[in-house]
Amino acid sequence: MEQIRFIAFDLDGTLCNTLGDIAASLNRALKRCGFPTFSDDGVSGIVGKSIVYMCQHAVPKGHEADWTKVRDGFWADYAAHLCDHTAPYDGMPETLRVLKEHGCTLAVVTNKPDPHANKMIRLLFPNGLFARVQGQCEQYPTKPDAVMLDVVREDLGFSREESLYVGDMDVDVQFAKNAGLPFVGCGWGFRGEAFLREAGAKTVLSHPSELLKVLHITD
Numbered sequence: 001m002e003q004i005r006f007i008a009f010d011l012d013g014t015l016c017n018t019l020g021d022i023a024a025s026l027n028r029a030l031k032r033c034g035f036p037t038f039s040d041d042g043v044s045g046i047v048g049k050s051i052v053y054m055c056q057h058a059v060p061k062g063h064e065a066d067w068t069k070v071r072d073g074f075w076a077d078y079a080a081h082l083c084d085h086t087a088p089y090d091g092m093p094e095t096l097r098v099l100k101e102h103g104c105t106l107a108v109v110t111n112k113p114d115p116h117a118n119k120m121i122r123l124l125f126p127n128g129l130f131a132r133v134q135g136q137c138e139q140y141p142t143k144p145d146a147v148m149l150d151v152v153r154e155d156l157g158f159s160r161e162e163s164l165y166v167g168d169m170d171v172d173v174q175f176a177k178n179a180g181l182p183f184v185g186c187g188w189g190f191r192g193e194a195f196l197r198e199a200g201a202k203t204v205l206s207h208p209s210e211l212l213k214v215l216h217i218t219d
Helices: 019-032 040-044 051-058 064-081 092-101 114-124 147-156 170-179 193-198 210-214
Strands: 006-009 105-113 132-136 163-167 183-186
Touching: 006 147, 019 040, 019 051, 019 064, 051 064, 064 114, 092 105, 092 210, 105 114, 105 147, 114 132, 132 147, 147 170, 163 170, 170 183, 170 193, 183 193
Parallel strands: 006 105, 006 163, 105 132, 163 183
Antiparallel strands: none
């Protein structure tokens, strides 16, 4: 992958361990509606595709119509608490710095709502590492539809042949495939290496710094 010049990253479970804060906000929203709550592991099974998907799968049977109440509660709560405990994975900031120093253009393309994604990146990666942060919004369909990734890549002026997507979920594997890009999986993410390989990922990392080796970059 020596020709790669543009790298787009997922956010949750890829750049940052966000699970605890997502679970806490979801559980507070569920409690306000009188619904049962989830463990962090339970939330990991429904997070990643979209807030809509997560909230629809969080409400108990018989209350399917109430998912919008949970969504609205989650949205407001998470906006205020998205970085209470969330932090970049160990080695991620350093890896991103080396990639940028070696001429790579970096972006975030995520199903996390755009306001939440941009706020998190501003708080946790304040040094302008990313040329673009694009979260889910009404303008683009969610992953795995490739439109959002195609638009970001094309706006930044890169071909498919010089681009790469990095993520931790099965939806990310499909997202990269739909966009015609190679994919690198994050074994430290919400689902783990075995899940990613079963989903079709051929390259799965165990630490962020291994991305430098994949790209033949030496610090």
